Amino acid sequence: xxxxxxxxxVANQVHTDYASGSVxxxxxxxxxxxxxxxxxxxxxxxxxxxxxxxxxAGDRGESDTQFYELGLTWGYQFHEVLDSRIRAAQLExxxxxxxxxxxEFIEDLNSYFSYAGTGQFRxxxxxxxxxIELKNSVFQSLDQAETNGMIAVMAGFFAGLFSRLxxxxxxxxxxADDRETQSVRYALSNETVVNEIRAALQSGQDEKAxxxxxxxxxMI
Numbered sequence: 001x002x003x004x005x006x007x008x009x010v011a012n013q014v015h016t017d018y019a020s021g022s023v024x025x026x027x028x029x030x031x032x033x034x035x036x037x038x039x040x041x042x043x044x045x046x047x048x049x050x051x052x053x054x055x056x057a058g059d060r061g062e063s064d065t066q067f068y069e070l071g072l073t074w075g076y077q078f079h080e081v082l083d084s085r086i087r088a089a090q091l092e093x094x095x096x097x098x099x100x101x102x103x104e105f106i107e108d109l110n111s112y113f114s115y116a117g118t119g120q121f122r123x124x125x126x127x128x129x130x131x132i133e134l135k136n137s138v139f140q141s142l143d144q145a146e147t148n149g150m151i152a153v154m155a156g157f158f159a160g161l162f163s164r165l166x167x168x169x170x171x172x173x174x175x176a177d178d179r180e181t182q183s184v185r186y187a188l189s190n191e192t193v194v195n196e197i198r199a200a201l202q203s204g205q206d207e208k209a210x211x212x213x214x215x216x217x218x219m220i
Contacts, residue, residue, distance in 0.1 A: 067153045105165075133184070170188055
């Protein structure tokens with residue numbers, strides 16, 4: 001009897017949306033959401049189709065910009081859906097995504113990434129920008145052109161999501177792409193700093209030189 005009551009209590013805190021493949025579980029003791037997954041299979045299918053079309057078109061510069069914009073929209077919508085679900089849960093201590101502790105939010109986002117096959121990431125604060133490292137993504141198994149598109153999408157996603165969390169416009173660009181270690185490193189900051197970094201990359205500077213120029217040697 002006790003076990004059935006416990007199972008019922010736990011079930012009341014778990015909400016599954018099979019249409020979108022999402023699970024929200026609230027901890028009744030701490031009143032915080034312990035795991036959030038938001039996976040939209042139709043979005044992922046459309047993304048792969050877009051990558052394939054861009055691969056056939058062969059214009060990487062234009063397609064990368066389009067993929068960045070796609071990721072930006074994804075990041076905005078991700079925050080919107082997350083915000084609405086947290087508000088619907090009517091928790092005491094977490095009323096919006098910004099109420100999460102940084103470590104908790106990153107852990108939950110990594111759970112989502114793992115479930116979606118996007119990989120795992122970590123974020124490190126530096127001088128003038130954050131360094132985001134995305135590792136072990138299944139998209140690394142795509143061909144070169146498709147992987148480039150996915151990398152651009154994720155740059156836009158990080159810019160969109162963290163812009164909403166910070167309540168200000170942020171941008172994101174790739175610093176390094178290491179296929180051997182299946183690791184991609186991004187710089188996240190305001191548009192002025194990110195444009196400076198993009199210009200430095202276009203001039204031929206590598207990640208190490210840029211990190212040194214911004215006094216972020218500890219990130220190397």
